[in-house]
Amino acid sequence: MSFEKNLDKYAKLAVKVGVNIQEGQILLVRSPIECAPFVRKVIKHAYEAGAKNVHIEWSDEECTLLKYLHAPDETFNEFPKWISDQYVDIAKEGGAFLTVYAQNPDLLKDVDPQRVANFQKASGIALKEWRSYTLSDKCKWSIVSIPTEAWATKVFPNVSTDEAIDKLWDAIFKCTRVDNEDPVDAWKKHNADLKSRMDFLNNKNFQTLKFKSSKTDLTMELPEGHIWLSGASKDPNGIDFNANIPTEEVFSMPHKFKVNGIVHSTKPLVYGGNIIDDFSLTFKDGKIVDFTAEKGAETLGKLIDTDEGSHYLGEVALVPFRSPISDTNIVFFNTLFDENASCHFAIGSAYNTCIKNGDDIKDDDLDKYGVNSSLTHVDFMIGSNDMNIVGITHEGEEVQVFKDGNWAF
Structure with a gap:
């Protein structure tokens, strides 16, 4: 029962x-x-x-x-x-x-x-x-x-x-918080907490994020007018919905041409009925210029070569190492769960909602705003318990966003 x-x-x-x-x-x-x-x-x-x-x-x-x-x-x-x-x-x-x-x-x-x-x-x-x-x-x-x-x-x-x-x-x-007596109410509170993180990041309006761990060393600039979003979204009628259940992320878009450094996966990626694991991506001016993979290298290469946009990133998502999903210590081999146990990026298209007036930007002008477009959007996990993220404002102020894998504020 x-x-x-x-x-x-x-x-x-x-x-x-x-x-x-x-x-x-x-x-x-x-x-x-x-x-x-x-x-x-x-x-x-x-x-x-x-x-x-x-x-x-x-x-x-x-x-x-x-x-x-x-x-x-x-x-x-x-x-x-x-x-x-x-x-x-x-x-x-x-x-x-x-x-x-x-x-x-x-x-x-x-x-x-x-x-x-x-x-x-x-x-x-x-x-x-x-x-x-x-x-x-x-x-x-x-x-x-x-x-x-x-x-x-x-x-x-x-x-x-x-x-x-x-x-x-x-x-x-x-x-998914179903073990609560009232999961719907639990999700209202959870969405409110995610919104508070989202509001902090939007108020800071960072120009740059620096990701540093034992395996990752990456600098990412954010486009002008970028917007951080969290678990709950609104449809055109202003009705809330949650695209992912579960979700623990606050996310935005990187500038298409302003990502540099190397990032290393921390969880397996299931893509096209295959597992890609223990892989790294090297970026120069936003583009993937090199990659390695201990498992699924050919599949990863095919993903990157889907189209021109699949050589660039479309999403950056911040997820604390301590979360209900991560705390299970389970590798789910399921992106819906694994991405919400770990900070992650996405190869491919950005969400138009992550930049001001995104729906009004014509396809020919996307590059000018630093917005990536692609036939694909594939999340991969890069978070770890030694991940540190520093945000740099347009005024040059440095703010610790993540310390040792978790929110620093």
């Missing part, structure tokens, strides 16, 4: 805090078929919240793998137009999008990386218009995760499948 109660609270949290469904709104849920029991609860809460209609887009990883192994090469150079049209139509109608992300981290490890790269690029092109809605908060969207057998046994390989799933559920309930 306790598990069923928490599962129901989690579904309600996804609806009320994640996408925050309003009366008469459409919801599209994208989910693996294994997560159907959770999705059914989401549907119930969505209709109780006043949803006009809930559409479901099911996926199955075994079918995905069969496609990658046996379909002809040309299959991966195209993306179904009817899917992208559906997403855009729902966004234009003011609909919301909930994604249940529960990927097997090793799903495509035996697949030709070029096939994966080709489809990532094709889908990026096809979904560009829809992503313009999510990147600028023109529609409400959210991501949550549910244990599956493949994911749970990757995280907990030394126990039975059932025990691994139970342990992952316990961790998810803790990290």
Whole structure:
């Protein structure tokens, strides 16, 4: 009964805090078929919240793998137009999008990386218009995760499948604050705390951030007019939503051409059904000019070469080393969780909401403002317990932002 109660609270949290469904709104849920029991609860809460209609887009990883192994090469150079049209139509109608992300981290490890790269690029092109809605908060969207057998046994390989799933559920309930009596209220307080960090950074209006740890030594300038944002966002009607559950980050955008130095990953990155681990990126004038990886080097190279924008950064996010997620001491092999246990950057597109009047900047003028644009946006983790971050204001004042991995204020 306790598990069923928490599962129901989690579904309600996804609806009320994640996408925050309003009366008469459409919801599209994208989910693996294994997560159907959770999705059914989401549907119930969505209709109780006043949803006009809930559409479901099911996926199955075994079918995905069969496609990658046996379909002809040309299959991966195209993306179904009817899917992208559906997403855009729902966004234009003011609909919301909930994604249940529960990927097997090793799903495509035996697949030709070029096939994966080709489809990532094709889908990026096809979904560009829809992503313009999510990147600028023109529609409400959210991501949550549910244990599956493949994911749970990757995280907990030394126990039975059932025990691994139970342990992952316990961790998810803790990290998402579902273990509170009233998770919705707990998230209101959490969002308020994140907002106080956001307000501090916006008031300081730093020109430069310097990241220094045993493995990272990087200087990053921020564009003029940059804006720091935190967990809760607002749609065009001023309705709050949380794009990520969980979230512990305060984030903005680096200047596209003003990042210099070396950064080293501190957690594995799962990308395109493969794991990239123990990797470094070297930047000169914003561009990735060199990289290394102990695992997944070819996949990392394909990611960087997606397009011109994927050679630059689009996001900088500050996350304390001490957080509910980090305190579990679990490597989740799931970016939604791992990125919220660690400071992170993102290769690829910036969020238009992270710069003043971002929606009004024409594509041809993005470089002038230092805003990166790309077909992709992939977060990778760089935080550690020895990470120190110093902010430098336009007046030359130096402020300790992070000390030994945690907020210094």
